[in-house]
Amino acid sequence: MKKILLLGAGRSATVLIDYLLANAPVYGWQISIGDVAVDHLASKLRQSAQVRTFTFDVQNEAQRNEEIGRADVVISMLPALFHPLVAQGCLRQGKHLVTASYVPPHIRELHEEAQAKGLTFLMECGLDPGIDHLSAMRLIHQIQRQGGNITSFKSFTGGLMAPESDNNPWHYKFTWNPRNVVLAGQGTAKYIENGTYKYIPYPQLFGRTESFQVDGFGDFDGYANRDSLSYREPYGLQHIPTMLRGTLRRPGYCQAWQVLVQLGLTDDSYTLEDSGRMTYRALVESFLPATHPGASLKERVAASVGLAPESEELRLVEWTGLFDEVPIGLENATPAQALERLLVQKWKLSPGDKDMIVMLHQFEYELNGARRKLTSSLVVLGDDEVHTAMAKTVGLPLGIATKLLLEGKLSATGVVVPLHPDLYEPILEELEQFGICFTEREQ
Amino acid sequence: MKKILLLGAGRSATVLIDYLLANAPVYGWQISIGDVAVDHLASKLRQSAQVRTFTFDVQNEAQRNEEIGRADVVISMLPALFHPLVAQGCLRQGKHLVTASYVPPHIRELHEEAQAKGLTFLMECGLDPGIDHLSAMRLIHQIQRQGGNITSFKSFTGGLMAPESDNNPWHYKFTWNPRNVVLAGQGTAKYIENGTYKYIPYPQLFGRTESFQVDGFGDFDGYANRDSLSYREPYGLQHIPTMLRGTLRRPGYCQAWQVLVQLGLTDDSYTLEDSGRMTYRALVESFLPATHPGASLKERVAASVGLAPESEELRLVEWTGLFDEVPIGLENATPAQALERLLVQKWKLSPGDKDMIVMLHQFEYELNGARRKLTSSLVVLGDDEVHTAMAKTVGLPLGIATKLLLEGKLSATGVVVPLHPDLYEPILEELEQFGICFTEREQ
Numbered sequence: 001m002k003k004i005l006l007l008g009a010g011r012s013a014t015v016l017i018d019y020l021l022a023n024a025p026v027y028g029w030q031i032s033i034g035d036v037a038v039d040h041l042a043s044k045l046r047q048s049a050q051v052r053t054f055t056f057d058v059q060n061e062a063q064r065n066e067e068i069g070r071a072d073v074v075i076s077m078l079p080a081l082f083h084p085l086v087a088q089g090c091l092r093q094g095k096h097l098v099t100a101s102y103v104p105p106h107i108r109e110l111h112e113e114a115q116a117k118g119l120t121f122l123m124e125c126g127l128d129p130g131i132d133h134l135s136a137m138r139l140i141h142q143i144q145r146q147g148g149n150i151t152s153f154k155s156f157t158g159g160l161m162a163p164e165s166d167n168n169p170w171h172y173k174f175t176w177n178p179r180n181v182v183l184a185g186q187g188t189a190k191y192i193e194n195g196t197y198k199y200i201p202y203p204q205l206f207g208r209t210e211s212f213q214v215d216g217f218g219d220f221d222g223y224a225n226r227d228s229l230s231y232r233e234p235y236g237l238q239h240i241p242t243m244l245r246g247t248l249r250r251p252g253y254c255q256a257w258q259v260l261v262q263l264g265l266t267d268d269s270y271t272l273e274d275s276g277r278m279t280y281r282a283l284v285e286s287f288l289p290a291t292h293p294g295a296s297l298k299e300r301v302a303a304s305v306g307l308a309p310e311s312e313e314l315r316l317v318e319w320t321g322l323f324d325e326v327p328i329g330l331e332n333a334t335p336a337q338a339l340e341r342l343l344v345q346k347w348k349l350s351p352g353d354k355d356m357i358v359m360l361h362q363f364e365y366e367l368n369g370a371r372r373k374l375t376s377s378l379v380v381l382g383d384d385e386v387h388t389a390m391a392k393t394v395g396l397p398l399g400i401a402t403k404l405l406l407e408g409k410l411s412a413t414g415v416v417v418p419l420h421p422d423l424y425e426p427i428l429e430e431l432e433q434f435g436i437c438f439t440e441r442e443q
Numbered sequence: 444m445k446k447i448l449l450l451g452a453g454r455s456a457t458v459l460i461d462y463l464l465a466n467a468p469v470y471g472w473q474i475s476i477g478d479v480a481v482d483h484l485a486s487k488l489r490q491s492a493q494v495r496t497f498t499f500d501v502q503n504e505a506q507r508n509e510e511i512g513r514a515d516v517v518i519s520m521l522p523a524l525f526h527p528l529v530a531q532g533c534l535r536q537g538k539h540l541v542t543a544s545y546v547p548p549h550i551r552e553l554h555e556e557a558q559a560k561g562l563t564f565l566m567e568c569g570l571d572p573g574i575d576h577l578s579a580m581r582l583i584h585q586i587q588r589q590g591g592n593i594t595s596f597k598s599f600t601g602g603l604m605a606p607e608s609d610n611n612p613w614h615y616k617f618t619w620n621p622r623n624v625v626l627a628g629q630g631t632a633k634y635i636e637n638g639t640y641k642y643i644p645y646p647q648l649f650g651r652t653e654s655f656q657v658d659g660f661g662d663f664d665g666y667a668n669r670d671s672l673s674y675r676e677p678y679g680l681q682h683i684p685t686m687l688r689g690t691l692r693r694p695g696y697c698q699a700w701q702v703l704v705q706l707g708l709t710d711d712s713y714t715l716e717d718s719g720r721m722t723y724r725a726l727v728e729s730f731l732p733a734t735h736p737g738a739s740l741k742e743r744v745a746a747s748v749g750l751a752p753e754s755e756e757l758r759l760v761e762w763t764g765l766f767d768e769v770p771i772g773l774e775n776a777t778p779a780q781a782l783e784r785l786l787v788q789k790w791k792l793s794p795g796d797k798d799m800i801v802m803l804h805q806f807e808y809e810l811n812g813a814r815r816k817l818t819s820s821l822v823v824l825g826d827d828e829v830h831t832a833m834a835k836t837v838g839l840p841l842g843i844a845t846k847l848l849l850e851g852k853l854s855a856t857g858v859v860v861p862l863h864p865d866l867y868e869p870i871l872e873e874l875e876q877f878g879i880c881f882t883e884r885e886q
Contacts, residue, residue, distance in 0.1 A: 188710060188713055190716075199730055200707075201706075201710060201730070203705070262644075263644075264631065264642055267642075269631065270630070270633070272640070286642050287641075287643075287644070290636055306749065
């Protein structure tokens with residue numbers, strides 16, 4: 001009887017829990033699920049004798065060690081900052097670890113020790129990072145096996161709304177950490193294009209998008225992620241002339257978000273004076289020069305960013321309520337915190353809303369002297385508010401990888417990222433059974 | 444015989460040293476001057492028996508303590524980061540301290556201990572901070588004594604070139620730390636205008652200037668400093684509706700600098716890939732989107748910032764050499780470091796160049812029901828490359844304050860900023876003897 005410890009059972013863990021429950025009787029798993037709050041799991045889990053839930057406090061060292069000590073493999077869906085703590089515990093007690101988060105330096109350092117103990121710390125095995133790696137590596141190896149030389153690889157992912165629930169002018173609602181969405185792109189985006197390193201400063205980022213079409217799902221805009229360069233080496237594309245990773249939004253979003261960035265509303269580096277007594281209208285006013293005294297606030301915002309007041313961008317900005325005399329209601333808020341508080345209300349999921357994950361890979365390569373293009377796209381729709389596309393695409397790769405690990409089908413030890421056939425082949429194959437299928441098109 | 448220890452004898456200390464030498468015989472001072480390099484002082488100082496120079500290493504604790512121990516007052520012109528070290532030594536051995544730097548938290552903490560020991564740590568007593576405080580406070584107290592209610596105070600300072608040496612299209616050369624000039628304004632400028640807090644994000648800063656005229660010296664543009672709000676309380680202007688502090692440049696500079704900011708050339712937060720093998724032209728290219736493939740680099744830069752290629756801004760940018768195939772010649776450079784390296788060559792003082800300090804205070808106040816305006820301006824010209832306006836305006840207030848301190852004419856103890864009549868009256872009075880005079884104009 002193999003023992004799985006799942007730490008963290010929030011919204012994006014629902015599908016993973018279902019997967020583990022469904023497989024437990026088949027594979028003889030004993031599952032323990034710990035979270036700060038586990039009451040919401042009660043109804044779902046009553047059916048199964050192979051499951052235990054418990055209130056878990058990651059900061060409680062004794063409990064952490066005891067629970068990790070009982071497990072064969074630990075799946076952590078805790079906030080990423082706790083993963084080094086969990087990894088330390090796994091290393092000490094000789095347990096495998098599976099997460100959907102990027103490898104932080106404190107975990108990278110454990111590689112050799114983990115390897116020496118025959119442990120697998122499988123990281124970046126959710127959606128992004130996760131399915132992006134799996135699907136990209138399958139195509140890269142496929143092209144290379146044919147003798148192709150990849151000259152360009154662009155890859156974009158977005159967590160959006162399914163068309164039936166896409167009913168606000170931004171075509172966006174929060175299905176992920178709102179703070180991360182508000183702060184997205186801060187820093188400088190780095191990529192390489194035709195052999196030239198390219199840098200996009202944050203103030204320009206949302207004005208430098210690329211457009212894409214996905215059959216049956218319409219148009220998307222992609223903006224560059226912060227670091228596309230560091231993926232060249234792990235992907236085996238050290239000398240690729242063009243490589244760009246990015247994030248997808250529906251058309252209109254980036255252009256309007258650019259206005260918020262330019263105004264200064266996404267700044268998280270200082271607190272506003274008297275934010276507790278300020279309205280959103282006054283907040284916007286505080287970013288404007290005291291010119292055009294006769295003009296409306298909307299007209300002055302438009303002038304300050306070089307747009308027409310009746311532009312689509314201004315319509316979207318106005319829709320957020322930023323021009324309204326509504327109190328921010330938050331003491332010592334940064335501009336970004338004030339904006340987040342407003343958007344959390346406006347971009348809230350309604351009952352019945354369904355989300356949508358879109359992933360897009362574009363390759364250009366040379367084969368036998370000819371230039372070719374290959375596009376691979378994935379669209380996953382949520383079933384409902386619980387079985388969201390996000391929960392499916394993050395949870396299923398974690399679940400499948402855990403199964404492979406317990407079945408002894410993964411030979412790699414140490415800190416591992418899923419870039420190799422023994423991971424991407426079985427995981428992508430099983431994901432297809434859940435409707436997570438890429439569509440490829442050669443041009 | 445009073446003993447003065449001067450630590451730091453770089454370019455801006457020349458006039459201070461002259462002042463101390465001239466006063467030493469009159470007041471019976473013994474002067475010790477320590478710097479990492481003191482050879483350049485040899486010829487100047489041979490004339491005087493009351494002066495000793497020595498090679499000084501601030502990190503050498505034994506030497507630091509020994510030298511401080513011998514002094515009655517320490518003047519530090521070392522880089523500001525060393526001031527807490529020096530202040531600790533002064534506190535331990537019961538010595539007064541005078542500097543031209545802002546009060547850092549580690550010195551602010553020493554206030555009560557210094558006070559208990561009857562010591563004066565006089566900070567911010569150079570030009571900016573320094574003469575700005577002295578002259579502003581004299582006017583504020585003057586207006587308030589008449590019964591005036593100040594409604595607006597704007598204050599700008601600039602270190603520029605004298606008209607006869609103003610011979611490049613930016614109307615600027617480095618007379619101060621180049622790195623600080625390149626990074627100027629990063630963060631968010633905060634001020635208050637008509638009772639409304641105002642924030643200017645860095646990417647907009649150099650596009651939001653105000654114009655000024657100084658009789659006989661033409662036009663200037665001012666951009667806002669990072670923090671104008673924290674001066675309200677020390678100036679006794681807690682409830683002032685408008686307060687802004689800023690920096691002066693000649694017209695054209697800010698508009699062209701805004702192009703460099705928008706491109707991303709002032710970013711100091713990451714290092715460029717392969718900067719050691721990159722030219723300035725390639726650096727500019729790396730910030731541009733791969734659009735308009737037929738257009739020239741200048742045309743594409745212009746398009747990316749929304750200007751005409753033949754605009755004045757682009758002319759200034761081109762003049763710097765940024766469009767030239769000239770190697771950066773610096774490994775692991777940030778964009779800001781690469782830009783600084785270029786500008787250090789272009790904005791270099793030529794033999795005989797004279798600098799110019801301009802300071803401008805604008806007050807609006809109500810007196811007996813009438814609205815009034817008062818402008819006070821200061822222009823100081825350098826005599827030559829050694830006796831620069833910068834060295835005069837930084838060094839003389841330090842020297843005069845040191846004299847007052849040694850004469851027992853300063854009663855304030857603890858950490859002191861020169862905001863009070865017992866400092867501003869004698870210092871401003873003596874500065875006039877050196878041609879440092881403000882011109883006031885009532886409107």
